Amino acid sequence: MSGPVVVLVGPPGAGKSTVGAALADRFGVPLVDTDTEVETTTGRSISDIFVEDGEAAFRDLERAAVLQALADQRPCVLALGGGAVMQDEVAAALESADVQVVFLDVTIGDAASRVGFDTSRPLLLVNPRASWTRLMNARRPTYERLADHHVQTGGRTPADVVAEVAERLGAGG
Incomplete structure (x- = not known):
């Protein structure tokens, strides 16, 4: 197998990082979280990048991280930042990639209780x-x-979500 086992998309608070880590463990592959990749590569938080360089600079870094992860031949669970799919190049890459994309959906009430809309989420500050x-x-x-x-x-618990995602991918049990 080459490339991501699954790509997780969805809004802040949907559980992409948490579910992604559990799926990665279940499938015995690493989790590649593009937000984490951007922070590791730059040595800065996403909030700092937004404040100091602007959203456009962050989106450039994010796009590069997503495209690199899709191009890599190593199996992984790939969790995208909430806005990554809004970039045409990222959407096109997902559409043309031979990979299953899972939309993790959540209501605002559940999202708020999970993320607390803190300062690490720059688009949600105001x-x-x-x-x-x-x-x-x-x-x-x-x-x-x-x-x-x-x-x-x-x-739902992360374990319940992981079980459903695995079943949808044909890897239940």
Whole structure:
């Protein structure tokens, strides 16, 4: 097998990092979280990049991280930042890649309880609930278009979500 085993997409608070880590463990492959990759590569937090360089600079770094992870031949679970799919080049790469994309969906109530809309989420700093809702309304059609599978995560344990994702990928049990 080459390349990602699965790509996880969805909004902040959907559980991409948590579910991704558990899926990676289940499949015996590493987790590649593009937000973490950007922070590791730059030695800076995403919030710092947004504040110091702007969103466009972050999106350039994010796009490079996603495209590199998709191009790598090593199996992994790939978790994308919430806005990555809104970049045409990333969406096109996902559509042309031979990989299963799972949209982890969540309500604002569950997302808020998970992430607390803290300062590590720069797009949610001003009026976090309204910002999250606006972002989700803009992103939902793209998540749904790119996804091979749609999994609700709200009110569920990571183990339950992992079991459903694995079953959808034909790796249940």
